Amino acid sequence: MEGPLILQFVDVILPVFMIFLSGYLVQKIFRLDIKPISTVAVYLLLPFLVFDTFYTTPLNMSFFYIAVTSTLIMVLLILIGVIVCRLFRYEKAETNAFLLSTIFPNSGNYGIPIILFAFGKAGVADALPLMVFHAILMGVVGIYIAANGRGGAKTALQTVLKQPMNYAIIPAILLQELHIRIPGNFMESIQMISNTSIPLIMIILGMQLANVEVRRMNWGGISLVTVVRLIVSPLIAYAVCLFFPISTLLTNVIIVMAAMPSAANTTLYAIQFNAKPQFVSSCTLITTLASMVTLAVLLNVL
Numbered sequence: 001m002e003g004p005l006i007l008q009f010v011d012v013i014l015p016v017f018m019i020f021l022s023g024y025l026v027q028k029i030f031r032l033d034i035k036p037i038s039t040v041a042v043y044l045l046l047p048f049l050v051f052d053t054f055y056t057t058p059l060n061m062s063f064f065y066i067a068v069t070s071t072l073i074m075v076l077l078i079l080i081g082v083i084v085c086r087l088f089r090y091e092k093a094e095t096n097a098f099l100l101s102t103i104f105p106n107s108g109n110y111g112i113p114i115i116l117f118a119f120g121k122a123g124v125a126d127a128l129p130l131m132v133f134h135a136i137l138m139g140v141v142g143i144y145i146a147a148n149g150r151g152g153a154k155t156a157l158q159t160v161l162k163q164p165m166n167y168a169i170i171p172a173i174l175l176q177e178l179h180i181r182i183p184g185n186f187m188e189s190i191q192m193i194s195n196t197s198i199p200l201i202m203i204i205l206g207m208q209l210a211n212v213e214v215r216r217m218n219w220g221g222i223s224l225v226t227v228v229r230l231i232v233s234p235l236i237a238y239a240v241c242l243f244f245p246i247s248t249l250l251t252n253v254i255i256v257m258a259a260m261p262s263a264a265n266t267t268l269y270a271i272q273f274n275a276k277p278q279f280v281s282s283c284t285l286i287t288t289l290a291s292m293v294t295l296a297v298l299l300n301v302l
Helices: 002-030 034-056 061-087 092-103 107-146 152-162 164-177 184-210 219-241 248-258 265-272 277-301
Strands: none
Touching (some): 002 184, 002 277, 034 107, 034 164, 092 219, 107 152, 107 164, 107 184, 107 277, 219 248, 248 277
16 A cells, blocks of 8 residues: 555656746745736636647537536535534634635646646546636636625626636637637647646746745644545545546546645635635645645545
């Protein structure tokens, strides 16, 4: 057991964290402005990655199951989060911060690389639509929670409409379904930019973690978030997947993506709407570090 566990850590987890570490060290040394780099990733690279994925991957029932299971997992995590917060008598702002930190996994700049190293390109073909759907849920539900219900629906809709990767999905699907072939050199250009996106968003996460302040951490709350995010969430995902006739690969992808640490974007929402940003950012850091162990164990089990 120990041998395979160490092998999973060395082969899958460690290479991902080495890239995170490079971004972390660069940010610690040079203190760069992350926003322009993040803007390039979100508004240029990700749309190319999404287009490439939906253009080259045939549509099937997997997309339907991805949407249904993701929604069910999120709803169940919200219910568990509300119950936990009531048991510990959290205030409204504390509850919102807890929910932000627990119900949204970092499926983009962490989940996709882990899936790539663990399951190869076949796994990424399932993980990318999952990432897109997670981003939509986060853009709607996440902002509503962060805004504490104040103008949440309007703000959430505006945020979703501003995400260019959402506009890359329909053209890609139409071109594929209509069997319209993109000329070779143009497709190569698209794939070159697409292939750049994953390593860059990994570096950005490392840079974001370097900016997290570790002073005055609420270790009790962070511990609860860590348990829900890294242990309860994949267990819920496993239970949900049992009710659907989906492949073993897709089941594993859904479970592993559900086991990701707190999404980095939730920190941005917490800052924007003053939803305990220090707590949310601390949860992102600690769950990311703790996931080095939990993901190695999970991948060894799968």
